[in-house]
Amino acid sequence: MSEGIGASVLRKEDKKFLTGKGRYTDDINRSGQTHAYFVRSDVAHANIKSIDTKAASAASGVVAVYTGEDVAADGIGGPICGWVVPCRDGSPTKEPPHPILANGKVRYVGDHVAVVIAETLAQAKSAAELVEVEFEELPAVVDLESASSSAEIHKEVPDNCYFDWELGDEASTDKALESASRVVKLQVKNNRLVPNAMEPRAALAEYDDVSESYTLHTTSQNPQLTRLVIAAFMFQIPESKLRVVAPDVGGGFGSKIYVYAEEAVCTWASKKINRPIKWTADRTQAFLSDAHGRDHINNVQLALDDNNKIIGLRVDTICNLGSYLSAFAVSVPTYLHGTLLSGVYDIPAIYTNVKGMATTTAPVDAYRGAGRPEATYLLERTMDAAAREVGMDPTEFRRLNFIPKDAFPYQTQVALQYDTGDYEPQLDQAMEMIDYKNFENRRSEAAKRGMYRGIGVSTYIEACGIAPSAVAGALGSRVGLYESASVRVDPTGTITVFTGAHSHGQGHATTFAQIVSEKLGVPLANVDLIHGDSEKNSFGMGTYGSRSLAVGGAALVKALDKVIEKSKKIAAHLMEASVEDVEFNEGKFAIAGTDKEKAFGEIALAAYVPHNYPHETLEPGLEESAFYDPLNFTYPSGAHIAEVEVDPATGVVEVVDWAACDDFGNLINPMIVEGQVHGGIAQGIGQALLENAHYDENGQLLTASYMDYCMPRADDLPSFKVGYTNTPCTHNDLGVKGCGEAGAIASPPAIINAVIDALSPLGITDMSMPATPLKVWKAIQDSQSVAAE
C-alpha cells in the first residue's frame, strides 16, 4: 500500500499516546521546581481596595507572593490584541490595558489577583487562602443587549463597545430589502461555549541566570507567537532570550492560541525567584479563565424576489467579547464572520454591522470554527425559515440560490473571492446518504411511536487556510499568517521535517510525512516531524483556522521542491549529465533516455560526503527551508443533514442519523480527515443540544464543572456517515482546503433545523441553542397552550 498522498496510513504518533508515553506539559518536572497557584477574583466587577499578602507570604513553604503592583513595578505589559478593526465612525478599536495580574480592578470572576508560589501545590493553595483582598463591588455587566447602557468596565471603552464595524453596501442592501417581495426576519443567538480541551492549560517556566534566558513549556497551539508576544511585547527582552516549547498538547480548539496571564506570570516570576515554576489549571480554573467561544446575537433580514431568489441580506450583530480583548477576539465576529455571510449563495447585496461589546465575563475568542459557525448558523437558520415561508422544500430553496458551478471564481459582496466549488453534488450526495426522499415514511413511522421525527439541512462554506498575510494585514491583523517548513535530509537519506504548525491531535507527524514520502519516494518510517519548539523550529504561526496543511503543508512542498532541485544538480554531477535531463520519480533520479539512475539515498550521501561533488556551484549538505504565504483563503464547503427524534413527553432530542458530504479538495490521509469531521460534528451537536456557559446576573459562572456544563459523551451521539466531493483548491500545490473546523461549522444549524422540522406539526418555528430537554419540552407545552386558546 502506498504511504503517500491519499493513503489512510496509521498514525505515526499513536503508539506513544497509547502506551502512556505522551509528554504533556504537566508531565514534565524540574528539580527545585516550585508550584504556582493563582488567587482569583470571586466577584465579577470590583475595585480592589487592598490586597494583604502578609499572612500568605509567611505561610509554610511559600517562596513568593506577587500582585499586580509587582508586575507593574517591573514594567511587564499585558497580552496584546493581535487584530483590530476600524469603527464605522472612523475611530479605532478600543484596546484597554490587560494586566497579567489585576491592577486596581477586577473585571470577571476568575480574574487574576495575585500569585502564590510555594514548594508544593498544597502549600500554595493553603497560602492563597490567606491572601486578603478587599473589594469595592461594582455592578456586573452580563446581559449583552443592555451592556451599552450598563456600568463602565474600562474607562478606555465608552458604552462598553470595543468596536462598531461594518462591511458591505448598506444602501444597496436596504434598497433590496425595500423592493423585496418578501423579507424574512429572524433573530438568532449563538450560545456561549467553553472549548474544554481535555488537557487543562499548564505552564512550566524556568530561568537560567548564566545564559540570562527563559524557557517556557506551555500548552500552546502556536509557541512561536507566544514567544514573540511575551518576549517583545510583555517583557521587552530579545526574543532569543525566551524559548517556548509546546510539547504534546491535549487538544486546543482555539483556546490554546492565546498568550494567557498564567504562563506570562510564571515566566516573569521564574527569574524573580530563580527557580522553575509549575502551574497547571484545574478544570474549574479552566472554565473560569480559558477564553470562551461564540456568544452572538444576530438580527437577520433576507430579501427575496418574486421567484424566491435572494436579492439582499442584512445582518446586525452584537457580540460579547468579555472583560478584556483577547488576541484574536476582534477578528472572529468581523473578518471571520462578516465575510462569510454570502455562504454558498449568490447574494447580490449584503450589509452587516457588528458591535463588539465588553462585559464582566471571561474573554471570548476563537473556538473551533471561529466566526464561521456563527455566520453559517444565522444563514442556514434563515434559509430554512425562508423556505418555510415560501412553502418550498429547504433543499430546493437552497438549490435555487446556490452559486452556480460555472460562476467560479466567484466574488462575494463581502470581500471574499471563492476559487472553486460545486455545491449541488454535495447536497445530492448527502441526501442520498441519508435517504432524504423516504424521510416522510420515517416521520410517519416515528409518529406511530409517539415521537416527532425531523430532518434538517445545512449547506455551508468556510474560509480557512488562514491566511494571505497581505489581506489579513489590510483587514487589521497585526501578524503575518504564512507558514514555515524546513526539510533536513540526513546523510543516510532519512528526513526530519520542521514545521511552524503545531499538532495537538491533528496527526501532523503522519500527514506531513506522507507528503514527504509522496514527493521524495522515501518510506514513511524514515520521516520524522519536529514541531512546537521555538529553539528548533523556524518562526511560524501555529495551528488554527484549518491552516496546517493548506499553508504549512504548502510550505513543506516548497521546501521539498528545493531539496529535489538541489538533488537533481547533485545527481546530474554524479551521472555526468545535464540537470535538464535529470528526472525524479519514485525516489530515483534518472537520466532521460539512459539506464543511469541514482537513489535518493545516494544523493543524500553525496551531499554530506562530498568527495565527488560540484563544489564550484553547490554547497554541500541537503537541507532546505521555505516560507509560504497563501494567495487566497481556501473554501471548503459541504452539506450536512441531521435526522432527529423528539420525545414530546420529556423534550429529549435524539440525533438518530447524520450524513455529511464535504469538499476539502484533495485528501492527504482520508482516515485522519474523517476523524476531524467526526470531532467537529460532535462539538457542533454539543453546541446545538448540550453545551452552554451560564453566568448568573451577578456574573458568577454557574457552569464551571462537568456537573453543570454538559459535555457530549459517547451515548449522546450517533455514528456519522461521511462522504466527499472534490474541487481541488487552485492556489496551493497540494490542492487541499482544510477540514478541521467543517463539522463544527456545519452541524449546529442542521440539528436546530431538524428539531424545528420535527416540531413543525405543533406550529413551532423557533428553537434556540442548546435545545435542552427543558427548553424543548417548554416549547411543546407553550405550543399546546397556544393551540388550546
Place this chain on the structure above:
Amino acid sequence: MTLGQVLLYFMLYTYRLITVNLSNFLTGIQKQYLQSLNRSSNDLRHECSIGEGNMGEISLNINGKVQTHDVGDNTLLVDFIRESAGLTGTHVGCDTSQCGACVVHVDGVSVKSCAMLAAQAAGSDVITIEGIGTSDSLHPMQEAFQENHGLQCGFCTPGMVMSAIELVSKNKNASEKEIRDGLEGNICRCTGYHNIVKSVKAGAEKMGV
C-alpha cells in the same frame, strides 16, 4: 520498607505470576499482570491501627512493581501514580471525577484514580496504561485504537483504553449502544467517539474475549 522486604515481595509476586490461572483475554506479560489482580494481596496490605496519624509510607504494586513512597494520607491515587511513581500516562482532566482521563485498574476493576486515596489502594495491584503494553508489543485494545484512529490528541486515551478493556472483558459481544453506554465515564473532546466505538468493538474481537 527495607530493601530485603522489597525483594521478598518481588519473589512472592513472581511466584504468584507463575501460579495464577491465566484467562484468555490478554496477551503476553500484560495478561499476566491483569490476571494477577484477582489474587488476594493481604500480604502487601498496609496495616492501619486506630488513631494512627499520617501513615507515611504507602506501598502499591503498580504494573507488577512494588512502589513504596512516603506520602501524606491525603494523597490521591492519581498523584501517587503520577508524582511518586513517575508514571505520567495517567492524566487528570477534571476535578469532579467525571472525565475519566485518570482511569486505572485497581485489583482488577477500573476506578477513577482521582477519586481514591492512595491509602485506600495500599497493598493493591494497580495497572496503569504503561502496564498493559509497550510500543513493541501493544495490548490488543491499544492496537485496535491505533488501527481505527480512536485517538487524536491522546489525552483522554489512556483512561479510555483502560475503561474499554474492562468494558469488553465484562461484555464480550457489546453492541454499539452498550459500548456507548459503557464509556459514559470517559469524555473525549476530539474524536466525536465514532472511532472510539469502532476501536472498542475491534479490540473486543482482537482480545478474543
Place this chain on the structure above:
Amino acid sequence: MEIKNSYELPLSKERVWAALNDEEFLKRSIPWCEKLERRSETELAAEVKLKIGPMSTRFTGNITLSDIDPPNGYTITGSGKGGIAGAASGSAKVKLLENKDASSTTLSYEVSAQVKGKIAQLGSRLIQSTAKKLSKNFFGSFVKQLEDMDKPQ
C-alpha cells in the same frame, strides 16, 4: 432567586418586633451559628458553620439590619466569607402585620440570596434549595422559640 413565606404568630406585633431585635434570639435562630456579637445598633458579627452534605465550611461575616421601621419590619442581611468555598449573602425583607384581633401577628419574609466563588461554580444545583432550606430553618426556629416562650411554664 426569590423566596417567600409567612407565619401566623399568636403574639402581639411589639413582642415579635422585640424578638427580631434580640441578638440571643437571632443567634439561636441562625442555623449552625457559632458566634454572634453585636457591633452596633444595626450590625452584628457572625460565625456560622455551614454543613451541606459532605461540605462543611465556616463562614465569617456580618449581619446588618436596615430599612428599620419599628415595629413593622426591617431587612436583615447576612453576608459571609467561606474562605476557599467562596462567599454567600442572603437578605430577608421581614414584615410584621397585626391581624384583626390584635393578639396575633403575621410575619412574612422575602429572601434573596447570592453566592460567589466555588459554591456558585460547583453547587449551582443546590443553591436555591439550600437558600430555601436555610431561610426556612431560620424563621422556623425563630417562630418556634417565640411560641415556646409563649407557652405557660
Place this chain on the structure above:
Amino acid sequence: MYSTKYVKPNSTSEALEAIKSLNEGKFLAGGMTLIPTLKQRLASPDGLVDISGCKLDSISDEGETLRIGAMSRHVSVAESAVVKKVIPALAKLAEGIGDRQVRNRGTLGGSVANNDPSACYPSAVLALKATVHTNNRSLAANDFFTGMFETALEEDEIIESISFSKPINANYIKFPNPASRYAMVGVFVAQFDDGVRVAVTGAGEGGVFRHEEMESALSSNFSADSLKSINIASDGLISDLHASSEYRANLIKEMTKRAVA
C-alpha cells in the same frame, strides 16, 4: 485536599472507636462524593475512617427481605444473582448509578447516608419499605430520611446493612441530568400486597419523598392509565439551570408512567 489522617479499621466497633478519637472525623465508604469534596477543600475532617475493611458487604436473601451490606459496591448489587432474582429493579437501579468507575467504588451505605437529593438509592430504600440497620438500631425508611442531605443518623453511627422488602413488582426509571448524570428525576415504584409505593428522587427540595396520590391511584389500578388524571404539583420541587420545578413535575409523572408500563 487538606491534610488528614486515614485509618482503616477491621470492624464496626473499631471504626466507632476511631471516629470518637477524632474531633471531626468522617466515615469513608466508597468516597465517590466525599473525596471530590475534599479535593475541592470544601470540608476539612481531621480524619477519615475507611469502613471498607469492616466486612459489611454481604448480600443475603432472608425470606421476607433482601439484606444488603452497606459496603456493597453498586457493581456488586447490579451483578448479584440474588438481587437480580429477588428484586431485579434494585439491580437495575444500581446498574444505572454514575458510570462504571463510580459503580466499582460507590456503595449502598455511602449513598444512603449522604442522602444527596439527586442520588438514586434513597428512592429504593423508601419505596421498598426498607429497614436501615445501624450499629445500634434499626430505622424504618420513612423515619430515616429527614431532609436534603439529612438523615436520622448520628455523627458516630454506621449503617451496617439495609433490608429491602420484596415487592410483587417493582421498577426504577431515571431521567439523568444531561451533564452530571445524577438523577434529575428518578422514580422507584414498588407493588406490595397491601399497596403501591412511589418514591421520587432528584426532584424534591427536601430530598427523596413519596408521592401518596400516585401511590393510592396505582394501588387501586397498577397501570399508567390510572395516573392520567393526577396533577403533580411543582411546589417544593427543585428548580435549577437544567430543569424548572414544573418540568420536574412533568418528569415525575412521565417516569412513573414508564415505570409501571
